[in-house]
Amino acid sequence: MKFLRSGFNRSHETSEIPAAARRPITAYDVARAAGVSQSAVSRAFSPGTSISKRTLSKVEKAARELGYRPNAIARMLSTSRSQLVGVVIPPLNNPFYPALLEALSAAFGRSGYRLLLFTSQAQQSFDPLLSEVLSSRVDGLVMVAAAISSSFADECKQSGLPVVLLNRKTDSRDVSSVVGASRVGAETIAKFLHAGGHRRYAFIAGSESSTSRDREAAFKRYLIKHDLKLHARVDGNYSFEQTGVVMRQLLSMKQRPDAIFCVNDHTALSAINVARVEYGLELGRELSIVGVDDSEMAGWPVFDLTTYGQPIALMAEHVVETMLMQLDGKLDFTEVIVPGELVVRGSARIPKWGVSGPPERRIWTPNK
Amino acid sequence: MKFLRSGFNRSHETSEIPAAARRPITAYDVARAAGVSQSAVSRAFSPGTSISKRTLSKVEKAARELGYRPNAIARMLSTSRSQLVGVVIPPLNNPFYPALLEALSAAFGRSGYRLLLFTSQAQQSFDPLLSEVLSSRVDGLVMVAAAISSSFADECKQSGLPVVLLNRKTDSRDVSSVVGASRVGAETIAKFLHAGGHRRYAFIAGSESSTSRDREAAFKRYLIKHDLKLHARVDGNYSFEQTGVVMRQLLSMKQRPDAIFCVNDHTALSAINVARVEYGLELGRELSIVGVDDSEMAGWPVFDLTTYGQPIALMAEHVVETMLMQLDGKLDFTEVIVPGELVVRGSARIPKWGVSGPPERRIWTPNK
DNA sequence: TCCTGCGTTGCATGCGCATGCAAAAATTGC
DNA sequence: GCAATTTTTGCATGCGCATGCAACGCAGGA
Missing domain, CATH: 3.40.50.2300 (Response regulator)
Structure with missing residues (x-):
């Protein structure tokens, strides 16, 4: 571990008192300078308290001249x-x-x-x-x-x-x-993928979280209700690497899924990485991937991720x-x-109906 | 703005005192319970103070039973x-x-x-x-x-x-x-690009920052020293969108640059977006892009960014x-x-010499 | 036995501000 | 102009802990 450093030690011939050692200004100092009591100073710095304009300005003047700032710690304790x-x-x-x-x-x-x-x-x-x-x-x-x-x-x-x-x-x-x-979001995504005419649905989960469980459950519920089934279910553990691993499993199946719902954008981006770079798949045509969050990167052209946006x-x-x-x-x-909105981009096949909104932010809304 | 909410208001028939109103446990309470003075309690919770084992354990026992936690605010004030x-x-x-x-x-x-x-x-x-x-x-x-x-x-x-x-x-x-x-990093990058046999160098800056200025200056200095020149210089203002804009300018030049040094990874990723998606360029062959930071995403396969790593x-x-x-x-x-290291990936043409390290993290070191 | 020295303990005080209360000042009404 | 208010002000105290100081106890040495 090498690095460069330059600097000076504190001078030893401290003719004047170093700034750090000088006693900090307190409300008493201000009070004395302004010719009022410490309470007055306190009140001057507490909005909504009873204080005359004259006193206020006297205190403010003294405080300004002394460079006084109320001590937040003391206030907290009090x-x-x-x-x-x-x-x-x-x-x-x-x-x-x-x-x-x-x-x-x-x-x-x-x-x-x-x-x-x-x-x-x-x-x-x-x-x-x-x-x-x-x-x-x-x-x-x-x-x-x-x-x-x-x-x-x-x-x-x-x-x-x-x-x-x-x-x-x-x-x-x-x-x-x-x-x-989560429930509504997952359901919307399910509808969206269903409307897009997909056949084999997969879910990439994140372990041990209520969020992931909710999304998965709602997704499954929709599928079952419509006589569809979850073709595959894997766990990416919210990790970029682990998602890559399970994504490879998914894409190596004899019957690979054609619609993958990822528990969040981060997971989806990892999935896209594998699908695009390693398997050369064209998203939106050969494979659909959808995430949740609408994080900033989802909108980046290389990802162009369709995702259920969370209004942060x-x-x-x-x-x-x-x-x-x-x-x-x-x-x-x-x-x-x-509630959020399903932001439609290019990573998943787009249904013929339900899309609205300006080109830069298209939304998919079922049944409306 | 609609949302769902469910909950209960605080019950009005407060037969027992609500937890929030109960007076918090102080060092005095513990002292009384342990049969010692408040100072003893204080010392028990201040490592490095003079206290006997017997007193310490008495205090710890009482504190545990009462659920006492030292008040950090009071400690700060004191x-x-x-x-x-x-x-x-x-x-x-x-x-x-x-x-x-x-x-x-x-x-x-x-x-x-x-x-x-x-x-x-x-x-x-x-x-x-x-x-x-x-x-x-x-x-x-x-x-x-x-x-x-x-x-x-x-x-x-x-x-x-x-x-x-x-x-x-x-x-x-x-x-x-x-x-x-910054200086060494920019110089290393310049050497790297030079060794890769590039012709037209460009720099995408970030406005108003010493970091950007340093990197640009060192980059230029190297170029001048080796009778090369900066073909183009634009400002991405550390913004994804603005970098996209200036990147399009760069790639629309009659003589487009073949080596682009971006002030940091974030800027470089935006540049890659434009180069890949909008111009269909193959990085590392038709165009080289290098960044600084080695942020996590730089290693993502879709970006595969060569970058000067900062040891965070x-x-x-x-x-x-x-x-x-x-x-x-x-x-x-x-x-x-x-100092950092130049992490070699695929976004820039790789010189024939100077590359070392394991496949998952190759490093480029000039003159060694 | 008495004294010295060390380790431990409690007492008293301070950190800087907020605030209830009573006194003082300013305002109002008649 | 004076009393009744209302507003403003200062005093005194407390928030919870750390710490200097003195008192205390105990062990060892003379």
């Missing part, structure tokens, strides 16, 4: 509200998660909350995390695509910590969740709304299901 | 160290940034720091952010790929807040930075190290340049 929301998020290599994270940051930011990041290793126990989360005194916790153990949920409930699951439901009906419309910004808004209601104690828990 | 690092990060649609973020989270986590997220809009002033950052009392600040104004830097310095720039240098030599080896984990480590040294006051600032 109000016992941290204005922080913990976010437990899985590895970010699936670009859906960064997108969600960004949307969450924006949405919570608008309500005056900041995000404290807890990155989680896949398949790892949350117990050590739990402890940190509860210690950190966040006002709420958003768990993205993560299962929550009942003991974890209990402990959060006990300590009064609002929890909202995002993109994943829980078994117990004790925890709020915001999810995309809207989902984030619902998370915030749910969280705030729980913080206000107006709500114990709730379950929000956000 | 120690005036938040164990929080602010991270200012640009929009995450370029997957390099989520990867960096994750690496930072892991690296800082190992040193007991958590990340507080500040997402920044591209091209937006940081002034409002600055205020929030300083108020939030983070112990340090990492700015990813973001320029820092001198006034911002001054204010941070004045308040003693250590700042480390990641993937971007600053003009003033007052702020620490950790960057990939290592860069994150250096950020942490730099930050910790500044926190300890052992260092004013430093500049770390982390």
